[in-house]
Amino acid sequence: MLRSFQVSNHRSLAGAQELRAGRGNGVVAVPVTAVHGAAAAGKTNLVDALAGMRAAVLESVSGWDPYAGPVRTPHRGFPDRPSEFVADFVAEGAPYTYGFRLAQAEVAAEWLYAHPRARKRIVFERNGDQVRVGPMFEAARYGVAAVAPLVRPNALLLSLAGQLYAEALAPAYRWFESMLEVQYGPVAAEQVAHRLGAHLSKSPENAARLLVLLRASGLGIEDLLLAEPDPRYADHLRELDADIAATGAQLDLCANSPGHAERLLREHGVTEVLLDRELTNLRAARDALYARMVDRRGVGLSLVHAGVDAAFDIAEESTATLSLLRLLPTVLDALDGGKVLVVDDIGTQLPVEETDRLIQLFQNPQTNARGAQLIFTTGDRAVIDRSNGRSPRTATAVWRIRRGDGVSELTRV
Structure with a gap:
């Protein structure tokens, strides 16, 4: 769950801006x-800021030039000012605040706080090359202290500690890695086919559910055809799918039966957190294996339209169809995993009715049983007005972004 996101000096977001994904102060999140x-008000810049924060956590150690400054895009009017990013979120059942400040040549500051029982606890604070571990995390001191001297001035400590699996920092790192997905910018038809094929190939239930939504869209698509997996990968993919289903079933039992969770811990030393981490690892391994298979032989995906005998390649589809095919797998994966999905210009190429249908999936407790969140930008107020005609509990939290004198400002509506 994402409670709030703050950014300053990123593209047109010059001053400090905060987006709260919930009611009141953002503690109670809305779907x-x-x-x-x-x-040009700054909607995409806001999404880009959140995507940039995620990328920094995952890539600053392995992807940033070690001999250059941090990767950032400050406002053109304030290139010398630092850029700052802060996220409040819930990872593995615990609230966290994580943030960092990027100067021209280095990471000027970085911090991670936990909030058990609504009380702030320092996990670590970094100022320049000095790192302080909080007194409540003495058990983690050695792990963080061992990692801290290895981090470059232009890379994040959380990025390095997450990749080296420092236990105290693992929940925050894994949240950015596995629980936050940002979709924006152009994408090639091949990438849409890859994500769609991966989703369809995981289970017949995935394919059936996606096809129901696709048929209801009125775009004329009657069926999706997906080639059988390459025999060199098929057995391993089936094994991973079986392990994913079994681990997911165990998690569901733990959520619905405290007695089952206690028995797992007593008899096998397994907690819900460990199960959830294992499920994430299995899904990542499955995605990586599927990607290797696709690199060798392609996705093998085609679409059947009503009244047309020959199947279509995805590259032949309309812009509206590609837009929907891009959204559907990410939406359904987010709902299945209880993720935070951020989408820029959600309904640009789609009818308002179809966009609203996707939003309803997050607002309906039956289709959003795992507490997934959708954060989206739009230039069409009708999309918001339609979704706010429902119960107050699931009503959309609405923000407005405006641009004046080259600076974007975010306000609550």
Whole structure:
């Protein structure tokens, strides 16, 4: 769950801006948060800031040039000011605040706080090359202290500690890695086919559910055809799918039966957190194996339209169809995993009715049983008005972004 996101000096977001994904102060999250604004108001820059924060956590150690400054995009009017990013979120059942400040040549500051029982506890604070571990995390001191001297001035400590699996920092790192997905910018038809094929190949239930939504869209698609897996990968994919299903079933039993969770811990030393981490690892391994198979032989995906005998390649589909095919797998994966999904310009190429149907999936407790969140931007106020005609408990939290004198400002509606 994402409670709030703050950013300053990123593209047109010059001053400090905060997006709260919930009611009041953002502590009680709502399933859907919308950001409305005119063209060039800064909607994409806000999404880009959140995507940039995630990328920094995952890539600053392995992907940033070790001899250059941190990767950042400050406002053109304030290139010398630092850029700051802060996220409040819940990872593995615990609230965290994580943030960092990027100067031109180095990471000027970085911090991670936990909030058990609504009380702030320092996990670590970094100022320049000095790292302080909080007194409540003495058990983690050795792990963090061992990692800290290895981190470059232009890389994040959380990035390095997460990749080296420092236990105290693992929940925060894994949240950015596995529980936050940001979708924006152009994408090639091949990438859409890859994600769609991966989703369809995981289970017949996935394929059936996606096809129901696709048929209801009115785009004329009657069926999806997916080639059988390469025999060199098929057995391993089936084994991973079986392990994913079994681990997911155990997690569901733990959630619905405290006695089952206690028995697992007593008899096998396994907690719900460990099960959840194992499920994430299995899904990542499955995705990696599927990607290797696709690199060798392609996705093998085609679409059947009503009244047309020959199947279509995905590259032949309309812009609206590609937009929906891009959204559907990410939406369904987010609902299945209880993720935070951020989508820029959610309904640009789609009818309002179809966009609203996707939003309803997050607002309906029956289709969103795992507490997934949708955060989206739009220039069409009708998308928001339709989704807010429902119960107050599931109403969309609405924000407006405006741009004046080259600076974007975010306000609650």
